[in-house]
Amino acid sequence: MTFLESFGDRLRRAVDRRRSQVLLGLDPHPAVAGGGTNAAEAFCRRALEAAGPACLGVKLQLACFERYGAPGWAAYERVAREAADMGLLVIVDAKRGDIGLTSEAYADALLRPPADAMTVNPMMGADAVEPFIRAAIAGGRGVFLLVRTSNPGARDLQDARLSSGEPWHELLARKVAEWGASSIGGSGLSAVGAVVGASAPDRLARLRELMPAQPFLMPGIGPQGANPDDLAAALGDHPASVLVPASRAVASAEDPRAAAESLRDRLAALRPGK
Amino acid sequence: MTFLESFGDRLRRAVDRRRSQVLLGLDPHPAVAGGGTNAAEAFCRRALEAAGPACLGVKLQLACFERYGAPGWAAYERVAREAADMGLLVIVDAKRGDIGLTSEAYADALLRPPADAMTVNPMMGADAVEPFIRAAIAGGRGVFLLVRTSNPGARDLQDARLSSGEPWHELLARKVAEWGASSIGGSGLSAVGAVVGASAPDRLARLRELMPAQPFLMPGIGPQGANPDDLAAALGDHPASVLVPASRAVASAEDPRAAAESLRDRLAALRPGK
Secondary structure: OOOOOOHHHHHHHHHHHHOOOEEEEEOOOHHHHOOOHHHHHHHHHHHHHHHHHHOOEEEEEOHHHHOOHHHHHHHHHHHHHHHHHOOOEEEEEEEEOOOHHHHHHHHHHHOOOOOOEEEEOOOOOHHHHHHHHHHHHHHOOEEEEEEEOOOOOHHHHHOOEEOOOOEHHHHHHHHHHHHOHHHEOOOOOEOEEEEEOOOOHHHHHHHHHHOOOOOEEOOOEHHHOEOHHHHHHHOOOOHHHEEEEEOHHHHOOOOHHHHHHHHHHHHHOOOOOO | OOOOOOHHHHHHHHHHHHOOOEEEEEOOOHHHHOOOHHHHHHHHHHHHHHHHHHOOEEEEEOHHHHOOHHHHHHHHHHHHHHHHHOOOEEEEEEEEOOOHHHHHHHHHHHOOOOOOEEEEOOOOOHHHHHHHHHHHHHHOOEEEEEEEOOOOOHHHHHOOEEOOOOEHHHHHHHHHHHHOHHHEOOOOOEOEEEEEOOOOHHHHHHHHHHOOOOOEEOOOEHHHOEOHHHHHHHOOOOHHHEEEEEOHHHHOOOOHHHHHHHHHHHHHOOOOOO
């Protein structure tokens, strides 16, 4: 039996090696990439080539491939493979979530090479999330559970005030910490991460307090409005605790490499709680 | 410009025509169907042939196809087409949910022929759900938003007590009614339905009160434990207000047709509030 490094430990090592917390967001929407599977795939390859070296990994938006049916799915697999071959971490943004056997089927579809981790929607609770976590641990992979997203509509349900006085997403954050407790590696990072929108410093400090071992996947930088400096409150003991996807901000920049490097350097300069 | 019938009206007409509220659940897990795309597809064809005539439509579990990658996706499309060609309503159980352009991409992938409707996870709020609703209305199709699911873990987050005293899923139910208000057809049914687990009669009566125009997609009959007679509290003015998926209970029965007919007849005998 070979020793399988946990996702948290692998993530920390990858951040140390690549000296970057930036995830190149590959969201080949027709408006930016042009329509069709070939255009989507070519867009991703160009972005990888231009900005990949300044990044820790990629965050692939599966919807943009799925819309092209079976050929789109095959294109997703090729792009993910290419990113992995470049030494990049591969995170599939799929936001799946269902019960028991169905979650197992989704995990089987997505938590396998070349993917290192996927996003999961936890609304259905423990028995919906567990199959993903089990598959992640068994394969040395990770899951990122939605906790507090970055879109305006997040207020509608995630911020609902509970009878305890706390917002609903803090109850969810407690659950995520509990579900992730058994997969904390020597690095102090769990294989169970959290998707936390990059805004509202007060909220970030509280969520870090509730989820000390969770790597945070933090969308919302750039076009969605947050400033990289706002993320200091979310930092744990190691830079691998904060991962920042950037798609339009990098891929559509005049010089994608320079844009990725600039974001990388700003994140590297952050200090916890500042 | 052709007149596009709304999903609610189309659904009501389909229930009248086929005299059935049963959705044949096509969940070709390897344990029941055997492993591989071909086995999954053959399992679905057998189930369709055996039980299709007693059903209103099918509910396809997309995860079971997705696990086979691009060939699995192609198999999903063939099975969905075959069901549509038999005159069955096609509901894709995909539980997608994301923001803006990404939700548009998922809607583009799934809310198209031969599918008539899909399931959506609403945790991310209004701006996540709206692209699905817009696409559904534009195409005469429907969406079923998760409100209170049938699994044990549903308690973890969906039943959290709000400061108003109501459980979180009732806040969600109000939102669903609001989001679906603009797409209520002459039938009184909205294009925006709700996924409501088939258990706890008190909860069902309350959810019907909060969502009078929503068709309910009600998993949890059979192996998951609920009794068809428990669904009376969920009935609105027309039988099309309650749709019941059955997979193992039908597809794995000794006589699938008889099992589907029996469920169909028990549902047809229900009277509101009984």
